[in-house]
Amino acid sequence: MNEVWRAGARFPGGEAGAGIETLHAFSFGRFYDPDNLSFGPLIACNEERLAPGAGFASHPHRDTEIVTWVVEGELTHRDSAGNTTVVRPGDVQRLGAGSGVRHEERNEGQRPLVFVQMWLTPREPGGEPEYEIVRGIADRTPLAVDRAEADLHIRRPDAGTRIVLPDAPLLYAHVVRGAVRLAAAGTPGTGGPETLTGADGELLGPGDAARITDCRGRFLVAEEPSELLLWELP
Structure with missing residues (x-):
């Protein structure tokens, strides 16, 4: 069977701050739907739009695999493991939170930023934080998220x-x-x-x-x- 979920049915988040627009595909934050918590290990697929200068301040994660795909603009990522990266269209980024990590995401460019961020639950909790970015990933090349036994194509x-x-x-x-x-x-x-x-x-x-x-x-x-x-x- 298959279910189609339309863009217009996404829940708009409103607690993130000025210059940020978020659309959630699954239960997230103050939006709760007991029938829409996850799909396998996938627990979030958020469409994020950040105006120039806007961003998410440093905040914690644990036991979550966070994969980010930039659609337009540039995303500046910083985390407590010492990674500082500018993610552009065509790049795919993965942050494995493991037993705990903090990160921030900002639009430090001059153009609006649009990105899709997807969260997955790992099969086992804990472990050291992991970070990787694939620049200009080729069509048909999968990104393996081993901790969640998942592959992004x-x-x-x-x-x-x-x-x-x-x-x-x-x-x-x-x-x-x-x-x-x-x-x-x-x-x-x-x-x-x-x-x-x-x-x-x-x-x-x-x-x-x-x-x-x-x-x-x-x-x-x-x-x-x-x-x-x-x-x-x-």
Whole structure:
């Protein structure tokens, strides 16, 4: 089965401060929905918009894997483990909080900043904090979040491209930009995926997400050049 969650259904956070707009896909902060706490180990998928000069002051995390994807602008990250980094579009950043870490995130640039931040629960608590950033990650190159047994796939399909979903127990697809259609496979012929058609599938636009619990025979078709974040989850 699959569930489509529209961008307009995200809960707007309001407690972060001036110049910050946050949209939550799961229960977060003062917003609580007992039927929308997580999807596998994924517990947050926040769309953040920061005006120039705005930011999140230093705050603590523990037992959380935090993965950040910048859509527009530049994000300045600092943490108590001594990492200071400017994250730009095309970079993917992971902060493993382990037994405890503090970090701050700010827009120190001159342009508005837009980023997507995703939190996952590790399979085991504790451990030393971990940090990594992949600059200009290539299409189809996964980021492995081993502590959560999850993989993030960055996809940038051109119009008409078909993406056959991995045969994962759970898959979370977030549309960053563009438009894609989620469809089930038809009867495959000898041509394999080339025989699939997605004309009758559900259309997903920016900010929309699909939560898929059976990926077999599922695929996405890009209606226009797009950018997707695909989580392969246990």
